[in-house]
Amino acid sequence: MTSSPARIFGLRTTLVLVFAFLYIPIAVLVALSFNQGGLPTVWSGFSLKWYASLAGNAAILSAALNTLIVALVSTAIATLLGTLLAIGVEMRRQYGSGLEALIFAPMIIPDIVLAVALLSFFSMLDFTLGLHTIILAHVVFNLAFVCSVVRARLKSFDWSIVEASADLGASAVTTFRRVTLPVILPAVVAGALLAFTLSVDEFIIAFFTAGAGRASTTLPMQIYSMIRFGITPEINALATIVMAVSITALTLSQRLNRGVIGQ
Amino acid sequence: MAPALAWLTALMMVPCALVLALAFFRRGIYGGIEYTFTLENFGLVLDPLYAGIFLNSARIAGTATLIAVVIGYAAAYAIAAAPRRWQPVFLFFAVLPFWSNYLIRTYAWIVLLNREGLITQLLRWFGYTGEPPSMLYTEGAVIAGLVYNYLPFVILACYAPLSRLNPELAEASRDLGASAMTTFRRVILPLTVPGIAAGAVFVFVLSIGNFVTPALLGGGRFQMIGNLVYDQFLTANDWPFGAALAMALIAIMLLVLMAQALAADRAAGRIAEAKADG
Amino acid sequence: MSEPRTLLAIDKVSKNFGRVTAVDGISLDIRENEFFALLGPSGCGKTTLLRMLAGFETPNGGRILLDGRDIAKIPPNKRPVNLMFQSYALFPHMSVRANVSYGLEMERLPANEIRSRVDAILATTELVAFADRKPEQLSGGQKQRVALARALVKRPRLLLLDEPLGALDKKLRGAMQLELKRLQHEVGITFVIVTHDQEESLVMADRMAVLRDGKLLQCDTPHAVYERPADRFVADFIGVMNFVPGKAAADGVLAANGARISGTVPAILSPGAAAVASVRPERIRLFPPPETANRVAGIVEALAYHGLDLQLHVRTALSQKPFLVRVTADAADRRPVTSGDAVELGWDAADVRIFAD
DSSP: OOOOHHHHHHHHHHHHHHHHHHHHHHHHHHHHHTBOSSSTTSOOOBOOHHHHHHHTOHHHHHHHHHHHHHHHHHHHHHHHHHHHHHHHHHHHOOOOHHHHHHHHHHHHSOHHHHHHHHHHHHHHTTOOOSHHHHHHHHHHHHHHHHHHHHHHHHHTOOTHHHHHHHHTTOOHHHHIIIIIHHHHHHHHHHHHHHHHHHHHHOOHHHHHHSOSSGGGOOHHHHHHHHHHHOOOHHHHHHHHHHHHHHHHHHHHHHHHHHHHHHO | OHHHHHHHIIIIIHHHHHHHHHTTSEEOTTSSEEOOOOSHHHHHHTSHHHHHHHHHHHHHHHHHHHHHHHHHHHHHHHHHHSOGGGHHHHHHHHHGGGGSOHHHHHHHHHHHHSTTSHHHHHHHHTTOOSOOOOOTTSHHHHHHHHHHHHHHHHHHHHHHHHHHSOHHHHHHHHHTTOOHHHHIIIIIHHHTHHHHHHHHHHHHHHHHTOOHHHHHHSTTTSOOHHHHHHHHHHTSOOHHHHHHHHHHHHHHHHHHHHHHHHHHHHHHHHHHHHHHHO | OOOOOEEEEEEEEEEEETTEEEEEEEEEEEETTOEEEEEOSTTSSHHHHHHHHHTSSOOSEEEEEETTEEOTTSOGGGSSEEEEOTTOOOOTTSOHHHHHHHHHHHTTOOHHHHHHHHHHHHHHTTOGGGTTOOGGGSOHHHHHHHHHHHHHTTOOSEEEEESTTTTSOHHHHHHHHHHHHHHHHHHTOEEEEEESOHHHHHHHOSEEEEEETTEEEEEEOHHHHHHSOSSHHHHHHSSOOEEEEEEEETTEEEETTSOEEEOOOOTTOOTTSEEEEEEOGGGOEESOOTTOSEEEEEEEEEEEEETTEEEEEEEESSOSSOEEEEEEHHHHHHSOOOTTOEEEEEEOGGGOEEEEO
16 A cells, blocks of 8 residues: 555544544543542542542442352353353354354343343242342353354364374363363453453343342442442542453453464 | 253243233233233334334434444554554554443543533633533433444454455555545445444444443433333333333344345455455 | 285275265275375265274274274274374374373373383484474474374374375475385384375375275275276376277277277277277387387477476377377487477387276
8 A cells, every 4th residue: 555644644643533532531530530639520639538438338349249249150150151152063063043143142132121031031930139140141141252252262273183182092071171171271261251341340231130129239230320329539439440350351361362363 | 052052042032032922911000011912012112202212212323333433444444554563452452441341431421521521621721611511411422422332343343354455455456547535435445344334233233222321421311212121111110011112122133133144245245256356 | 925914894884974975885905014095086085984994983884894893883082093184183282292192191001101102202203302392383294293103102003194295395295205104114003094196105005095986996006006007087097197089899999080009908898889098108109119019190299308207298190188108318319309290109009908988
């Protein structure tokens, strides 16, 4: 392509503007979380006091704990099931579009629809709502995401190494443990981190399947109700922490997946 | 494999089927469900009041999609034109915000747009003294929020075909006498349509079914389908009507996906031709 | 020398995938310590047959007897048979040493025995220096040797090699052909190699089987297959052959232009049946002595030097395609020819093979 100065200037300007658009809102939020004054949007000096006040907020702490429980348990289940599903689907290679749609659906179905569907389902069965129902619900989409990450890795997987392992005398279990799993492990971990991030951030489905009461309030639910009340510096601080956690998890996940591609 | 499929069936297929079934029942007098077959919920969906909300949602989602695609394509193009070793870095940082909490990203716009927010302060700094403009709780705020939240995905979707594009194709077009603009319109754009379509469908589907953004940035005044479904289930307690609305949402989504699949098939033919030539 | 012992008996083995018959009632004996090649064009069923020997496919019919025991139903991990994969299938997350040790660990051998056997095979395959490398750090030829070492270290009764040289460039392939032959001799293991490259099987194999459309066409030594091909397809597939189509006569073939090619007509061909006479390029002489049984005049269309010999394309009235003639450089020097020259070709009746067409 031609690289005239005008063209290069245009391309650079585009990048600068887009990154400004993406990062200014976040940057303002993070900056204001260190704001000393009580006014949530006017700068009046550096302070960590809103972080300290978070640590003393029992409602937020209990919501954070709930979120952690939901995310860890649903990620664990989804990682196991999603990985096995991915292997099963990729190994037989020929699969119906129905199966494909079933696996794809949880990723594309509007959250609100899955949320009301699960609420109807649980109340129909007279299920007591709580953390366990949130976990059941989160596994649905987490499993689909883990499956798609692992499948992407398996697309470039050389299945002859599985046959080679059998040929050299290994049983199916040994082959999985010593050959298949180690090779796809980075993708499995990346999928798990992705699932964890999604689960930590998920709001609507949790909101509908949590039931009444504080006991099963998750962090996004807590944040939502705080935002509804208005802007507070405390939310800014909480938001900064939550963003830091999910961005760390994603960065790790990306690194692992790049390692896979690098091979 | 079986446990995963069982899980998806029990906790996605069955509940969705249940909602579909619910849509054919009558609402009970005290909010419950009366198990008599009726089509009136679907009739109600077509009622001007609710049909208006559907149209409103489609317009907001459509506008957000258009803006996101234009910005996202430009960004993806700029990234794909950057030096090879910088591309993954740019891409990573373009996608990074996408993985922070959706509520928080939306909240960031409340902070930005509220009457004493950054934009008002900037205006003051430039000497503006009048009433702060009301930007929050407008349709524009909702669209801005949607674009902001889904832009990274469009960038990602458009980058994929752009980065795979053989640069010699553009050079060949220039060599054959086409201007830069014509080359873009007749060569680059057609070959990257699948990426645009994937990005557009994603933004549209997620926007039209969105609940959080209109609820927070629209301040409840700009109701979209998602909010309507929410209200029927949690406020109005009319589950059968809420179910009908949810099914209408799914129907729209399926239509859009089918249209995309068709477009992708056509584009795939074009790309196959281009590859055979190259 | 005593009669060689049969190691593997393939007895009327068939395999079909849905409606497609990949292997159609093949019977073959493979002898102890021989280097055996399964040769055929792609889709001939050779790879399916190999995968049945390895245990990755189960025959629909017939028996596979290894040392007299039917192994058709035994899973791959329980067979004293190892396969060297076409893609090599090296475990990407393991070092060369770990790859090679893997099969012995599966046999639960004591660690010191594993170590000494792995060391020995790494030495044989000249891989000692690369023992700690990962597969991605190896060249194609090195990967191929690791795959070979990994299979050989198990001391299988039978080693199967699926297009072992297919991924290597031409020069390396030539060297590895001799290398494989040397190794096979050294370890004393029966090798069965699958290849679509007829030259490869001629060079390496003690005996070879030519397959087409799931059927066995011929099984013999390379020399016998080359000199006495079983049918027209084999004659064409192995080496280069000139064909003259025509009709079978009492002692030869009558070409379309009325000329007669003398040769021995197989008994199954009744006079007048469609037949084809064939002769190898190196059996044809330029300007033959007058007593030569078959002679024909032609025009040189093209010629190419190949170092020691000279290849000529000679247009004759006998066939549509020009004749390919290979003469030694010495012979060419004695009486030089160039494009456009009129020449006479001749060959003996004994060098003619006649097939049904």
